[in-house]
Amino acid sequence: MESPLDQACRAAWLYYIGGYKQGQVAERLGVSSAKAHRLIAQAHEAGLVQVHVQGRPAHCMELEERILKHFGLKGCVVTPTLHEEDDPRQNFHEVGMASALWVTELLRSGEHSIVGVGKGRSLKAFAKHLPDLPLPDTRFVSISGSLTRTFAANREDVILTLMQKTGGEGYINPVPYIASSREQRDLLLAQESVSGVMALARQASLCVLGIGSLNRDTYIQTVGLVSPEQWDDLRRSGAISDLVGNFVDALGRKVDCAVNQHALSLSLEDLSGRRVVAVAGGHDKALACLGALRTGVITDLIVGETVARALVKLLDGEEHER
Numbered sequence: 001m002e003s004p005l006d007q008a009c010r011a012a013w014l015y016y017i018g019g020y021k022q023g024q025v026a027e028r029l030g031v032s033s034a035k036a037h038r039l040i041a042q043a044h045e046a047g048l049v050q051v052h053v054q055g056r057p058a059h060c061m062e063l064e065e066r067i068l069k070h071f072g073l074k075g076c077v078v079t080p081t082l083h084e085e086d087d088p089r090q091n092f093h094e095v096g097m098a099s100a101l102w103v104t105e106l107l108r109s110g111e112h113s114i115v116g117v118g119k120g121r122s123l124k125a126f127a128k129h130l131p132d133l134p135l136p137d138t139r140f141v142s143i144s145g146s147l148t149r150t151f152a153a154n155r156e157d158v159i160l161t162l163m164q165k166t167g168g169e170g171y172i173n174p175v176p177y178i179a180s181s182r183e184q185r186d187l188l189l190a191q192e193s194v195s196g197v198m199a200l201a202r203q204a205s206l207c208v209l210g211i212g213s214l215n216r217d218t219y220i221q222t223v224g225l226v227s228p229e230q231w232d233d234l235r236r237s238g239a240i241s242d243l244v245g246n247f248v249d250a251l252g253r254k255v256d257c258a259v260n261q262h263a264l265s266l267s268l269e270d271l272s273g274r275r276v277v278a279v280a281g282g283h284d285k286a287l288a289c290l291g292a293l294r295t296g297v298i299t300d301l302i303v304g305e306t307v308a309r310a311l312v313k314l315l316d317g318e319e320h321e322r
Helices: 004-019 022-029 033-045 056-073 086-106 121-129 159-166 182-189 192-201 228-237 284-293 305-321
Strands: 074-081 114-117 138-140 170-173 206-210 242-243 246-247 274-281 299-302
Touching: 004 022, 004 033, 022 033, 056 074, 056 299, 056 305, 074 086, 074 305, 086 121, 086 228, 086 274, 086 299, 114 159, 121 138, 121 159, 121 206, 121 274, 138 159, 138 192, 159 170, 182 192, 242 284, 274 284, 284 299, 284 305
Parallel strands: 074 299, 114 138, 114 206, 138 170, 206 274, 274 299
Antiparallel strands: 242 246
């Protein structure tokens, strides 16, 4: 006897792949039309149905082209705003889906056996929408500390999800995102388990990471990755963007502050020269994206339309001032 989920999967196949109308699905499965509707909805809720719309609106493609050329990127995807008020949660959903499609193609190329992974809400959305891929020989490794400043688990870490979806191996970095001091950082990096993960991360040919803003109630603050004192230090330093623990200004330069000496993550130099896909979900990320892109390490950007428009506006303003 078929399980309810198997029946939902069969209903989805008939409806989306077979081209059956809802009434025909009901007849084929021997259920009522209402039951067929519920089965198709259940397939959606279980993640069995993924819709891929080929192409994007012309105005988004124009933004992509502008950003692509200005920063010399290999790829850029701008997801369209679907609501009058761009809901941040919906924005993460859209950017997460787009980044999952983009990275899936890179993984299927077979060129990347070691993948470096950041963390955060954008990465969580990416991992959620990544389809099941048989990649048993792929290793996913954290490129920054996987714990909070109190050594608690980080709820935005995605290594386990990627392992489950691919059958690959996963390596977390069992240290905080930011150490409390330079001495603690050096002590942690001296541990064999930590130095081994960092060495593996430096071998990654592909990295997928988020771009963090330094506005109030931002990710590193709400999750507890930095202390109040470290946060104040960052705000005073002129930092506007967080790229896996590398805090940079509007010109893409690492700021001169103690926190930049305490990060347990790959440096900008480590990230340089490999494929680096940045996923920027949420709002108020234009300045953060500007600083991150100017580091020169990002090769691909996946971003929402609202942030992309604001980013291009910043570029236009700078050109006007020259």
